[in-house]
Amino acid sequence: MRDKTKAIHEGYEKDSQSTMAVPIYQSTAYEFKDAKHAADLFELKELGNIYTRLMNPTTDVFEKRFASLENGVAAIATSSGMAAIFNTIANLAQAGDNIICSSKLYGGTTTLTSHTIKRFGIEARYFDVQNPHNLEELIDGKTKLILFESISNPSIDLADFEKIVSVAKKHKIITAVDNTVATAIHCKPLELGCDISIHSTSKYTTGQGLAIGGIVVERDNLVELIKDNPRYAHFNEPDPSYHGLVYTSLPFPPFSLRMRLSLLRDLGAAPSPFNSWLFIQGLEHLPLRMKQHSESALRIAKFLESHPKVKSVNYPLLESNKNYSLAKKYLKDGASGLLSFEVESFDEAKKVADSVKIFSLVVNIGDSKSIITHPASTTHQQLSAKELEDAGISDKLIRLSIGLEDCDDLIEDLKEALED
Ligand SMILES: *Cc1c(COP(=O)(O)O)cnc(C)c1O
Numbered sequence: 001m002r003d004k005t006k007a008i009h010e011g012y013e014k015d016s017q018s019t020m021a022v023p024i025y026q027s028t029a030y031e032f033k034d035a036k037h038a039a040d041l042f043e044l045k046e047l048g049n050i051y052t053r054l055m056n057p058t059t060d061v062f063e064k065r066f067a068s069l070e071n072g073v074a075a076i077a078t079s080s081g082m083a084a085i086f087n088t089i090a091n092l093a094q095a096g097d098n099i100i101c102s103s104k105l106y107g108g109t110t111t112l113t114s115h116t117i118k119r120f121g122i123e124a125r126y127f128d129v130q131n132p133h134n135l136e137e138l139i140d141g142k143t144k145l146i147l148f149e150s151i152s153n154p155s156i157d158l159a160d161f162e163k164i165v166s167v168a169k170k171h172k173i174i175t176a177v178d179n180t181v182a183t184a185i186h187c188k189p190l191e192l193g194c195d196i197s198i199h200s201t202s203k204y205t206t207g208q209g210l211a212i213g214g215i216v217v218e219r220d221n222l223v224e225l226i227k228d229n230p231r232y233a234h235f236n237e238p239d240p241s242y243h244g245l246v247y248t249s250l251p252f253p254p255f256s257l258r259m260r261l262s263l264l265r266d267l268g269a270a271p272s273p274f275n276s277w278l279f280i281q282g283l284e285h286l287p288l289r290m291k292q293h294s295e296s297a298l299r300i301a302k303f304l305e306s307h308p309k310v311k312s313v314n315y316p317l318l319e320s321n322k323n324y325s326l327a328k329k330y331l332k333d334g335a336s337g338l339l340s341f342e343v344e345s346f347d348e349a350k351k352v353a354d355s356v357k358i359f360s361l362v363v364n365i366g367d368s369k370s371i372i373t374h375p376a377s378t379t380h381q382q383l384s385a386k387e388l389e390d391a392g393i394s395d396k397l398i399r400l401s402i403g404l405e406d407c408d409d410l411i412e413d414l415k416e417a418l419e420d
Pocket of ligand 1: 080081082083106108109149153178180181200201202203212213214365
């Protein structure tokens with residue numbers, strides 16, 4: 001099946017009521033048939049529902065559908081994108097270990113990797129995703145994960161998958177890609193040789209800014225990398241917290257199995273069934289929306305590139321862009337609605353952000369409603385001029401998340417704001 005069909009049908013078998021729409025199973029717990037049934041479920045002799053912190057029938061449809069769009073075998077939905085990223089790290093690393101991260105990451109992921117996990121004894125080392133020449137030097141026997149974004153937010157750069165994956169495979173290290181911005185429609189990290197794909201479903205998956213959520217997708221046959229790999233001893237030795245279970249000895253995808261049985265159980269970042277249901281609605285038209293977001297963003301990028309008051313434009317599908325060759329190689333049929341541009345001065349940038357009428361001044365992306373941000377006066381306001389420069393953010397930079405409004409109206413809005 002192709003993406004547009006999977007997005008509408010995959011993972012749902014009609015229940016006894018034959019409802020066309022996936023039902024919302026708004027329930028905390030599930031009744032066991034008898035004590036033996038309960039014991040069999042806990043021992044994984046039989047699969048079934050126990051408690052919504054571990055699994056839920058509505059969330060199950062969402063996970064199956066999402067895994068299928070990413071061409072993965074299993075997925076675990078979480079309460080937010082940040083929870084998805086933290087659970088991925090926690091599933092692999094412990095105190096004394098290190099992970100290697102892209103230097104261009106979402107702000108929350110940067111603070112998580114450089115500050116929060118440090119307090120748990122896990123070190124983060126950083127590399128350049130576009131030019132990963134120093135990646136191999138950062139690896140040692142304690143390296144458990146290479147983490148990067150397919151299209152980075154907010155810098156809108158592309159990762160050089162081939163180079164990163166070849167180093168990871170040589171050293172038998174798991175790669176996890178945050179695919180939030182490109183989405184499973186325009187980039188398939190698992191087809192490009194990566195092991196785990198992560199999303200904040202708060203962005204394009206909901207598509208209308210309706211709910212916070214995340215998901216982690218595992219590739220087929222990841223067991224071949226994890227089994228007997230000394231980096232991942234905890235997947236190959238009995239888990240004393242689950243009466244001696246050995247994750248790689250069971251016929252289930254081991255990464256997801258451990259995340260569900262151990263981490264959802266103990267850390268509890270489970271999604272609400274209602275939010276899973278909202279994400280299922282979002283997935284149904286994700287392929288159509290991504291096509292429109294990407295087409296409008298490219299038109300707007302071209303308009304801005306030709307405008308005399310605009311100094312530079314960053315959109316990966318512009319032929320003049322530094323990411324163009326990587327975008328051609330790794331993106332399918334489009335990019336995303338994210339683009340940025342620079343005007344002449346800080347005051348000019350502030351004026352544009354203040355004068356647009358259709359765009360809203362908001363710190364979010366991936367909404368049907370177009371969004372404008374001026375990082376220097378909002379999200380990055382606390383940084384000094386030097387820190388802004390190091391983060392690659394000039395005070396003349398404006399960031400846009402192009403929504404689903406008529407593209408001609410968006411262009412007129414920007415034109416008037418630039419000429420005011
Ligand atoms: C928003 C975002 C996150 C965090 O997701 P939340 O759902 O807000 O927790 C992580 N990565 C990227 C690329 C994002 O855009």
